[in-house]
Amino acid sequence: MMNRLAVALVNILSRLPLRILYVVADSVLYPLTRHVVRYRCTVVEKNLALAFPEKSDKERQTIEKAFYHQLCDILVETIRMRHMSLHELQERFQWRHLDIVKQQCLDEQKSALLYLAHYGQWEWAIGSLLPDTSAHSLFVYSELHNSAFNQWMLACRSRFGNTPVRMQDTSSTIERIQQEKANVMVIAIADQLPKEQYVRHFHRFMGIKTKVLTGTEQLVRKYDMNAFYCRVERVKRGYYTCTVEQMTTEEAPTANDWPYTDAYFDRLQQQLRQQSELWLWSHDRWRR
Numbered sequence: 001m002m003n004r005l006a007v008a009l010v011n012i013l014s015r016l017p018l019r020i021l022y023v024v025a026d027s028v029l030y031p032l033t034r035h036v037v038r039y040r041c042t043v044v045e046k047n048l049a050l051a052f053p054e055k056s057d058k059e060r061q062t063i064e065k066a067f068y069h070q071l072c073d074i075l076v077e078t079i080r081m082r083h084m085s086l087h088e089l090q091e092r093f094q095w096r097h098l099d100i101v102k103q104q105c106l107d108e109q110k111s112a113l114l115y116l117a118h119y120g121q122w123e124w125a126i127g128s129l130l131p132d133t134s135a136h137s138l139f140v141y142s143e144l145h146n147s148a149f150n151q152w153m154l155a156c157r158s159r160f161g162n163t164p165v166r167m168q169d170t171s172s173t174i175e176r177i178q179q180e181k182a183n184v185m186v187i188a189i190a191d192q193l194p195k196e197q198y199v200r201h202f203h204r205f206m207g208i209k210t211k212v213l214t215g216t217e218q219l220v221r222k223y224d225m226n227a228f229y230c231r232v233e234r235v236k237r238g239y240y241t242c243t244v245e246q247m248t249t250e251e252a253p254t255a256n257d258w259p260y261t262d263a264y265f266d267r268l269q270q271q272l273r274q275q276s277e278l279w280l281w282s283h284d285r286w287r288r
Contacts (some may be wrong), residue, residue, distance in 0.1 A: 003148035010152065014082035018238055020148065021076035029072040034065075038119075040282040044068075047281045051206040051272070066277035078123045081156050093124040096243040101228060102134035105183040111135065111174065111225045112242065113216060114187040115264045118280035119271060120232030121240045126157045126187060133238075135183040137163045138173065162187075174223050188215045189232070190264060193285055201258045203265045206272065208267075208286055217260045227260045229267045234278060 013021065033039045044067065048060045056062075081089065101112050112135065116122055131137035138163050144150040154164050167172045170186070177184045194213045203212045220227050230245040243265070249259040257261065272279050 003146060007148050007152050010079055011082065013076075014079045018082070021080055022073070022237070022285065025072040025076045026069075029075060030069055033072060034068040035090050037073065040284075044281045045283050047283075047285060050208055050274070050286055053207075059287065062215045063276045064281075067279075067281050070277050071280075071282065074121060074123070076176065077121060077238065081127055081159075082152070083122060086160050087274040089124060089128050092238055093121060093128045093240045093242065095128065096241055098129075098242075098244050101185070101226075101244050101246075102132065104226060105135045105185065108226070111178065111184045111186070111223055111264060112228060113218060113220050113225045114185065114228050114230050115247070115260075116187055116189045116230045117191045117193075117232070118189060118283060119268065120234055120242075120278050121190060122232065123157065124240060125230060125232060125242055126162060127159060129162050129185070129187055131161045131163070131185075135185040136177050136228050138170075138184060138186045139163070140165055140168050140170050142187060166211050170215075171222070174219065178223060186219070186225075188216050190261075191285075193283070195288060201256075201261060203258075203262055205265045206269055210286065212258075212261055212265060214258050214261055216264075217258055220260055229264055230272065231267065232273075232278075234275070 013024075034041070044064055045060075048055075049062055052060055101114075103162070104110070105112055114129075116125055126139045126204070129137050129139065139157060141154070141157070141164055143166065144153065158164050171189075174184050174186065190213050192213060194211055194215075197210045198215070200214045201212055202209050204210070205212070217227075219225065227247045229245045229247050231245055231269070232239050235241060247263045247267075248261050268279075
């Protein structure tokens, strides 16, 4: 009952224009999240101290404050996406060079894997990736524990034709589509902490020996896919761009078994050093 009421409330909020939702974010969500509930404040502080040991406490607190404002923006922007028109979504989240990726799928008859991160506005990235004749469009997801919100999120992300596929079904789905002589464009968030039984590689990320997911690269190899990095940037509040950059196996600083994975984390690290507050610092990324 409570879950249904919460979803109903979110649906009501999703009909409000963003200018009003941003007022809610600033005046209600931000003080509630950072100062009252103190949502994962200990994790955020720990992560920032690990990633930026060279910065002063004051500098890290500035990043922390900006991060919580961004987190509240992500929340209301995602809520708004439920009833946002395609025109508004594409105006606020613009893809760059995605047409080149699609044309490459056609010319080379190869599928593509787009490496996304919890950086900027990843929900709008997923929701605005539209299928066309060049390739089927899929997004990989992990099911939320709350089934009501899981269904709500899937409905948001797939409103304009992007197809959800569970993480454990990704390989079989790609295989089925390719057997039909069609290409597929998969978008996957690849910066999560892997479960212990799936750890196959460590990367020096933000100066820290970090367990990293390699499942995306396994898909690239198995299905002979081209790999791309999604460089999401915030232009101003409520407006983002995503530049798609092809990655190569030569980018890794030293020869290893996971060159695309290393290239992905190197590019993400570069962005974190430029606009630190846009990453999801509340995720316990360096759990011991």
